[in-house]
Amino acid sequence: MTVTSLHDPSHREALWELENAFERGNLVSLFGRCTVSYEGRAASDLAAGDRLLLLKPDGAALVHTDEGRQPVNWQPPGSEHRAAVREGRLRVVSTRTTPDETLTVRFSDVHQLSAMPVTGGRDLDLHGSEEDLRTRILERPDLIEAGFEPRETERPSSAGPMDVFGVDADGNPVVVELKRRRVGPDAVGQLARYVRALREEVGVDGNSLDADADGDADGDGDAAEPEVRGVLVAPSVTDRAAERLADRGFDHVALEPTPEE
Amino acid sequence: MTVTSLHDPSHREALWELENAFERGNLVSLFGRCTVSYEGRAASDLAAGDRLLLLKPDGAALVHTDEGRQPVNWQPPGSEHRAAVREGRLRVVSTRTTPDETLTVRFSDVHQLSAMPVTGGRDLDLHGSEEDLRTRILERPDLIEAGFEPRETERPSSAGPMDVFGVDADGNPVVVELKRRRVGPDAVGQLARYVRALREEVGVDGNSLDADADGDADGDGDAAEPEVRGVLVAPSVTDRAAERLADRGFDHVALEPTPEE
DNA sequence: AACTCAATGTCGCGC
DNA sequence: GCGCGACGTTGAGTT
Numbered sequence: 379m380t381v382t383s384l385h386d387p388s389h390r391e392a393l394w395e396l397e398n399a400f401e402r403g404n405l406v407s408l409f410g411r412c413t414v415s416y417e418g419r420a421a422s423d424l425a426a427g428d429r430l431l432l433l434k435p436d437g438a439a440l441v442h443t444d445e446g447r448q449p450v451n452w453q454p455p456g457s458e459h460r461a462a463v464r465e466g467r468l469r470v471v472s473t474r475t476t477p478d479e480t481l482t483v484r485f486s487d488v489h490q491l492s493a494m495p496v497t498g499g500r501d502l503d504l505h506g507s508e509e510d511l512r513t514r515i516l517e518r519p520d521l522i523e524a525g526f527e528p529r530e531t532e533r534p535s536s537a538g539p540m541d542v543f544g545v546d547a548d549g550n551p552v553v554v555e556l557k558r559r560r561v562g563p564d565a566v567g568q569l570a571r572y573v574r575a576l577r578e579e580v581g582v583d584g585n586s587l588d589a590d591a592d593g594d595a596d597g598d599g600d601a602a603e604p605e606v607r608g609v610l611v612a613p614s615v616t617d618r619a620a621e622r623l624a625d626r627g628f629d630h631v632a633l634e635p636t637p638e639e
Numbered sequence: 640m641t642v643t644s645l646h647d648p649s650h651r652e653a654l655w656e657l658e659n660a661f662e663r664g665n666l667v668s669l670f671g672r673c674t675v676s677y678e679g680r681a682a683s684d685l686a687a688g689d690r691l692l693l694l695k696p697d698g699a700a701l702v703h704t705d706e707g708r709q710p711v712n713w714q715p716p717g718s719e720h721r722a723a724v725r726e727g728r729l730r731v732v733s734t735r736t737t738p739d740e741t742l743t744v745r746f747s748d749v750h751q752l753s754a755m756p757v758t759g760g761r762d763l764d765l766h767g768s769e770e771d772l773r774t775r776i777l778e779r780p781d782l783i784e785a786g787f788e789p790r791e792t793e794r795p796s797s798a799g800p801m802d803v804f805g806v807d808a809d810g811n812p813v814v815v816e817l818k819r820r821r822v823g824p825d826a827v828g829q830l831a832r833y834v835r836a837l838r839e840e841v842g843v844d845g846n847s848l849d850a851d852a853d854g855d856a857d858g859d860g861d862a863a864e865p866e867v868r869g870v871l872v873a874p875s876v877t878d879r880a881a882e883r884l885a886d887r888g889f890d891h892v893a894l895e896p897t898p899e900e
Numbered sequence: 901a902a903c904t905c906a907a908t909g910t911c912g913c914g915c
Numbered sequence: 916g917c918g919c920g921a922c923g924t925t926g927a928g929t930t
Binding site: 381385386403405409419420421422423424425426427428429430432434435438440442443444445446447449450451452454455489490492494495496497498499501502503504505506507559563564567571635 | 642644646647664666668670680681682683684685686687688689690691693695696697699701703704705706707708710711712713715716750751753755756757758759760761762763764765766767768820824825828832896897
């Protein structure tokens with residue numbers, strides 16, 4: 379395992395090492411003065427300046443300046459990198475299809491080049507996601523409200539799968555939408571679509587909600603029409619989201635994806 | 640302007656150069672075997688492996704593997720980097736507040752370190768955005784439909800600012816929602832909110848739409864109640880989005896942010 | 901600081 | 916391949 383590192387190489391030396399690195403499937407870091415142009419979903423141009431170009435063996439390309447979390451220009455994984463020397467200058471081109479996109483980096487000076495073998499070590503263990511929130515609710519349904527019974531997760535509907543579907547203490551169907559963080563009005567709209575879809579189902583087919591029913595009061599009897607409720611679970615909601623929740627008669631349950639420390 | 644580059648430095652050498660680089664406001668690239676842990680909005684852990692750590696003078700930190708456009712772990716700009724040697728090993732910690740977040744990178748081996756002075760050259764000229772689409776429509780309103788007249792951009796409403804507000808050939812108010820690329824159902828929901836808000840305005844206040852009116856048929860006379868229309872401008876729409884457009888009686892105008900080549 | 905919306909968003913999953 | 920929704924989304928602009 380060897381890291382190759384060149385300090386102020388000539389453009390031809392840089393090209394040589396670049397091609398070797400591509401061949402070996404190395405991660406390449408290239409620092410120098412360059413212009414960058416992009417053509418694809420949009421188009422952009424970047425005047426000459428010092429930047430760091432990262433070329434990954436999976437086809438990703440990243441152009442970073444001294445500021446920002448985001449690369450100033452990039453190419454997603456699956457692209458193909460090529461390098462050449464034109465008029466004595468190193469040029470790196472990364473292209474992909476669907477959609478057609480091209481990133482071109484033209485160097486006037488190459489200050490530093492490193493080629494590094496990298497393998498494995500990408501198995502990230504992330505916790506505190508929406509998945510954790512769902513787990514938490516299935517384990518403790520009373521966090522939603524007393525008497526709440528989850529029946530199904532990812533229950534299909536004409537508006538797409540709902541996060542959690544269940545029944546409240548009075549037997550009303552409940553659609554639960556989970557968000558791991560503070561939400562805006564869009565989440566209320568999403569919940570509304572599920573609720574509407576479910577109300578249509580109920581309207582069309584009577585209360586056919588007990589798919590795996592134990593058959594109680596199943597006939598079109600004197601039971602009141604079940605009221606489909608909507609519950610938004612999120613740590614908090616914006617003011618406008620709260621308005622829309624109130625408009626539609628939905629409830630908000632304040633809950634974090636992981637218990638408070 | 641000098642790039643400092645160390646090959647297989649000792650942990651103490653690396654620390655020394657890191658501190659110098661922080662002092663000088665350099666961009667730092669650090670490659671080696673390390674573990675990474677993050678605590679903040681969520682939490683994550685990454686087992687030992689070879690990775691590239693990028694430390695920017697603006698406080699951003701990026702941990703990259705050999706795959707993906709996204710860093711496997713990161714810290715946003717504005718964070719503070721600190722480095723130390725503990726038990727003979729280099730450790731880099733990046734922290735920020737609001738929210739409290741900490742990224743810790745513990746190295747077992749440092750294979751390569753570079754410190755690079757980077758300034759300026761971040762002025763990107765990007766075209767093909769939603770802004771361009773708006774400009775295009777204001778210059779050629781007939782692209783929406785014959786007789787369409789834009790009246791206002793970013794017109795405020797109770798549902799937020801609408802992209803373009805105008806009037807059609809029959810004098811009906813038109814809400815135009817712009818999307819620079821193919822859209823799904825969410826965009827229809829957004830348009831619907833604006834249209835609903837505007838219909839409420841009209842309902843409450845009569846047709847007070849001619850703010851800078853030329854006064855034709857202005858009285859509460861026999862003119863038909865103006866019909867608020869919704870138009871979605873996007874290169875294309877998904878099937879589900881098309882359904883929802885049809886449901887609500889909205890129109891779709893197929894248009895690219897920049898003219899076809 | 902909070903809220904809202906665009907993005908060359910990226911990414912993963914399901915059909 | 917497309918459609919759909921989450922993301923430690925990020926980032927910019929406005930209030």
